[in-house]
Amino acid sequence: xxxxxxxxxxxxxxxxxxxxxxxxxxxxxxxxxxxxxxxxxxxxxxxxxxxxxxxxxxxxxxxxxxxxxxxxxxxxxxxxxxxxxxxxxxxxxxxxxxxxxxxxxxxxxxxxxxxxxxxxxxxxxxxxxxxxxxxxxxxxxxxxxxxxxxxxxxxxxxxxxxxxxxxxxxxxxxxxxxxxxxxxxxxxxxxxxxxxxxxxxxxxxxxxxxxxxxxxxxxxxxxxxxxxxxxxxxxxx
Amino acid sequence: xxxxxxxxxxxxxxxxxxxxxxxxxxxxxxxxxxxxxxxxxxxxxxxxxxxxxxxxxxxxxxxxxxxxxxxxxxxxxxx
Numbered sequence: 119x120x121x122x123x124x125x126x127x128x129x130x131x132x133x134x135x136x137x138x139x140x141x142x143x144x145x146x147x148x149x150x151x152x153x154x155x156x157x158x159x160x161x162x163x164x165x166x167x168x169x170x171x172x173x174x175x176x177x178x179x180x181x182x183x184x185x186x187x188x189x190x191x192x193x194x195x196x197x198x199x200x201x202x203x204x205x206x207x208x209x210x211x212x213x214x215x216x217x218x219x220x221x222x223x224x225x226x227x228x229x230x231x232x233x234x235x236x237x238x239x240x241x242x243x244x245x246x247x248x249x250x251x252x253x254x255x256x257x258x259x260x261x262x263x264x265x266x267x268x269x270x271x272x273x274x275x276x277x278x279x280x281x282x283x284x285x286x287x288x289x290x291x292x293x294x295x296x297x298x299x300x301x302x303x304x305x306x307x308x309x310x311x312x313x314x315x316x317x318x319x320x321x322x323x324x325x326x327x328x329x330x331x332x333x334x335x336x337x338x339x340x341x342x343x344x345x346x347x348x349x350x351x352x353x354x355x
Numbered sequence: 356x357x358x359x360x361x362x363x364x365x366x367x368x369x370x371x372x373x374x375x376x377x378x379x380x381x382x383x384x385x386x387x388x389x390x391x392x393x394x395x396x397x398x399x400x401x402x403x404x405x406x407x408x409x410x411x412x413x414x415x416x417x418x419x420x421x422x423x424x425x426x427x428x429x430x431x432x433x434x
Contacts, residue, residue, distance in 0.1 A: 175420070179423065180420075183420075212423065218425065219425040221371075224371050226371050226372060226375060266368065267425065268425070300369070
């Protein structure tokens, strides 16, 4: 598989994502500069974390107008897998590829620590290697992760199982005390109705090798790549 | 023509910065201050003499980029 990692001015997790795909999982990676207008030849796209355009105006507000985002919209519209991590999630929201918006963390602090999240939907192409309800230990690092949307949209996300990850305790209880940023319903990640676009605040690319502490994020990339391989096989048949 | 644009969080959406400032004002003895809201102020020149056209442009700028209308509201003055 050939996975595109988009590089905006200010992205800083792009090489971590590339490392996972290439060095850990043995697939090809193409770094895609944000001025590119085409994603031809790529099997999936990752919008990495960082501070695109210095977070000026709002997080992701300016990056969404980068030329590559038109191509990302098209790619997602055609059913392609798009993963947005942290700043990538914020960009997907600003671009309207996922519903809602990010507010400043309720504490006003930049939160950088390991948290626990519960896999709420293990039936997406990003989560199929997890068990439903599985608890992952995974780092967050953000100042604007306080997910907000209107009550109707929230109800829709819940009803359609689009809430993919929620912040929880080490034993899986979803309670406000462990919510690191004040997000609605302890939301840590959501997908679109088609399940092919996922946005998440935690950083799975920072926990893929046991030697570096923990590897709960690895299965997310394995899910993605396996789903792509299965899709390709189905086409060949 | 100059446009002066204010963007703030919508009423009803928690403004943690506003709350922090409110507490600080309170501890300084400004007991009558309440409902602090923090926002952004932007000004820009528009090469446009027709006020209606300028207004339409500023509105489009706010809707498309300057405000995120899911969480923010905006107002502007032209002159």
